[in-house]
Amino acid sequence: MSCHEFEGLIALHIEGDLDGTERQRVESHLRGCLDCQSLAEELRESQAAFKSMRQDVADQSALSSVRARVLENVADMGSGSLFERWFWGGFRQRATLAGVAVVLIGAAALWFLPEREIARRSPADTVAVAQSPILEPEPAVDVVEVVEVAEAAPTPIPKPAVRPPRRDRPQPAVVPSEPQPQVTIKLLTDDPNVIIYWLGDEKGD
């Protein structure tokens, strides 16, 4: 190590701030280096001068002045005791926290309420809204019915509650809300004693 690198260690050594190996290294270097011995001596002198400031303590008039100001301020800090201020201060903090919690819960309820509202409606209506364009290719009558159902929704829906249907998955059939008119087909055979009746709806099912 060079003398320059020893400087910092010497500044600690002169006040006994080194121990063990470091102290031995510094002492060994000081024994053989006149420049560093001189530096150590100057450091001791400047430290002695600096430490003479320990004699400077605040005088009594300054202490009295500070004490008077402190006690005056303490008296102005409220008529209640420290205990009372702690209690009410703590109460105020707890009340603030409770208020924040209520606001957060309210916001969460408003956010989730529309979804729950939709979920409560009849699944047939919901499915019809989402699936009608895909599942009903043929009868115009059904489409009309579906449109009517969609228009009958009482409130606007802020965001889709049902995922869009996947095209590669068979979708459930739409259940008609009204009974279809019955059609009776009478089939006559060659045998006048045999008549076949076929009961079905308009689509022939």
Added chain:
Amino acid sequence: MELSAIQLWMSPPREDVEATSKLIIRAITGDRAAFEEIVMLHERRVLTLALRLLGTAEDAQDAAQEVFLRAFKYLRRFDTSKPLEPWLVRMTVNVCRESGRKRSRSRLMFVQRENAQYADPGNNPYVQLRAEEQKRVIHDALACLAEKERTALVLRDLEGLTTAEVAEVLGSAEATVRSQISVARLKMRKAIARSKGGRDVLS
């Protein structure tokens, strides 16, 4: 008289934790006299430390006042099984740092001590003049230090804290504080030697 005051400062008696604890409990429950007693027990150390860190009587008194008002405010949070003085010392250092920041530049944290109100060193005019000159030199040297270096040096060499205690007060690593103290001592030596000029004010 001064000598005894110096000796008292240099080797402060161990704080009676039990007695302080009782005082704190009384103060928390609203006993103003108990709080006044706490102030009287610690005001000298707090104000002197503030003077050493800030350099002017006015700033130091403002800082000491702020320290005791904070102590009053947060006394209920204090762990009464521990001595009060290290807590107050830490608070004093923090208040003085904030005061230094308000002066916008770190170098201005420590200003020339024209009005510092220290106890009178004696009545001999020659001794007084010499003492004043030496203090001026040291204050000039302290003003050359960075704020952290100055605080570490004051706590270690004037307040007599160990390096570990200084590190705890400053919230720094011990190695960092050791380095700050070492650099500060070297800077002080250089500044004092420069300000000496041709005269040997320190001899």
